[in-house]
Amino acid sequence: MTPEELAAARDRVVPDVVAGGLRVLFCGINPSLTTAATGYHFAHPGNRFWPVLHLSGFTPRRLSPAEQGELPSYGLGITNVVARATARADELTAEEYRAGGHILVEKTGRLQPRWLAVVGVTAYRTAFGERHARIGPQERRIGGARVWALPNPSGLNAHWTVDSMAEEYARLREAVEETAAPGSG
Structure with missing residues (x-):
């Protein structure tokens, strides 16, 4: 991408990849300029979302950002x-975070995912006033969905490696599978 293409993408909105009744609705902080320029979520080459999603067991193979339309089938x-x-x-x-939090409550209420996974604990804290939230499952529900705060997969988040992120995302996947079992809540 050229600097001009990226600059032109500033403030664009990228359509959600959603459907009703999802197992997990992943919620990024906001689109990067690369995402806005391409129209594909987590499209920046340094973003580790797609490899982590696969390594954690959510997808059977590593999807590219251009394959984001396959996510609802999973x-x-x-x-x-x-x-x-x-x-x-x-x-x-x-x-903006707080306003986005209000929109997210409405969106999850309408779409009814079982889990809302916010990828960025600071974004979760700010959007929902949960100053002491940590990575992992949260007490609150949003729009009826259980909530899990995950590490931000941005390459700028150097504290987390692909492997350590995949372990945390896998913890969420295991919780999703447990709650899907008969008799679980």
Whole structure:
């Protein structure tokens, strides 16, 4: 992508990849400029979402961003806390996060995913006023969905490796499978 193409993508909105009744609705912070320019979620080459999704067992093979349309067939979807594209998440305001949180409550209520997985614990904290939230399952439900805060797969999040992220995403996958069992809540 050229710098001009990326600059032109600023503030664009990328359509969600959703369907009713998903097992997990993954919720990014907001689209990157690469995502906005291509129309594919988690499209920046340094983003580790797609390899982590596969390594954690959510998909049978590593999908490319261009294959995002296959996610609903696995019971998965993608949305964002904030819809507008930026070069970095730190360009977003706390008000945008909170407004995005309200939209996310409505969206999950309408779509009824079993789990909402917010990929970025800081985004979750800001959007929902959960200052002490940590990576992992959360107490609250959003729009009826159980909530799990996951590490942000951005390449800028160097604290987490592909392997350590895949382990955390796999913990979510195991919880999803357990809650799908008869008699589980």
